[in-house]
Amino acid sequence: xxxxxxxxxxxxxxxxxxxxxxxxxxxxxxxxxxxxxxxxxxxxxxxxxxxxxxxxxxxxxxxxxxxxxxxxxxxxxxxxxxxxxxxxxxxxxxxxxxxxxxxxxxxxxxxxxxxx
Amino acid sequence: xxxxxxxxxxxxxxxxxxxxxxxxxxxxxxxxxxxxxxxxxxxxxxxxxxxxxxxxxxxxxxxxxxxxxxxxxxxxxxxxxxxxxxxxxxxxxxxxxxxxxxxxxxxxxxxxxx
Numbered sequence: 001x002x003x004x005x006x007x008x009x010x011x012x013x014x015x016x017x018x019x020x021x022x023x024x025x026x027x028x029x030x031x032x033x034x035x036x037x038x039x040x041x042x043x044x045x046x047x048x049x050x051x052x053x054x055x056x057x058x059x060x061x062x063x064x065x066x067x068x069x070x071x072x073x074x075x076x077x078x079x080x081x082x083x084x085x086x087x088x089x090x091x092x093x094x095x096x097x098x099x100x101x102x103x104x105x106x107x108x109x110x111x112x113x114x115x116x
Numbered sequence: 117x118x119x120x121x122x123x124x125x126x127x128x129x130x131x132x133x134x135x136x137x138x139x140x141x142x143x144x145x146x147x148x149x150x151x152x153x154x155x156x157x158x159x160x161x162x163x164x165x166x167x168x169x170x171x172x173x174x175x176x177x178x179x180x181x182x183x184x185x186x187x188x189x190x191x192x193x194x195x196x197x198x199x200x201x202x203x204x205x206x207x208x209x210x211x212x213x214x215x216x217x218x219x220x221x222x223x224x225x226x227x228x229x230x
Contacts, residue, residue, distance in 0.1 A: 004158075033217045043205060044119075045159070045221035091158050095217045103172060104217060106158030 002027045006107035021077045023092030031097040040088040120222035128228045137193040137225045141210030151207040198229045
């Protein structure tokens, strides 16, 4: 069975600074996707970034980038130039390719606070 | 509407009662998912529909939970004989294509069982 671990329950960062959220996972699969989802107080989960395991290049989306270390099973999220609107819960998630579509396995989340 | 719509936003019920939670996915999305999020936890998969059929219901915790999607659009999650442990936020999501993992979530239905 796959597991996703987020070891930082809470993090804080000053506005305009950079912060890195950690995620590790455990799987015997070779083909999978990894995701970071953001959940603001409104409860609506929003996809931040996605990484295909077969791609060596780290995914980037504007101020968001990942450090994907497949051998170490590590998938951290870096947020640059943090903004107040980045305050939210961040969930790391794993999905096996070829299995049940949409059966994402989520970590417990990291609560990020961006301080002015 | 433009996004995934879930009703009710909040539901308070008594132990033993029957509850229905509704999800209206994004128009044109063929895949629909239900997740449950307990306090302080990440979402847990319950069931996935492709069209009208449940392609994977392996996450449903027991036979008190059931979901339908009769016309391939709106879905209803049904919980019989509710228990206090069923209290959680029930999230619905939809997606356009298979195996992308890019799910569009609604704001969830918070269920409280007294």
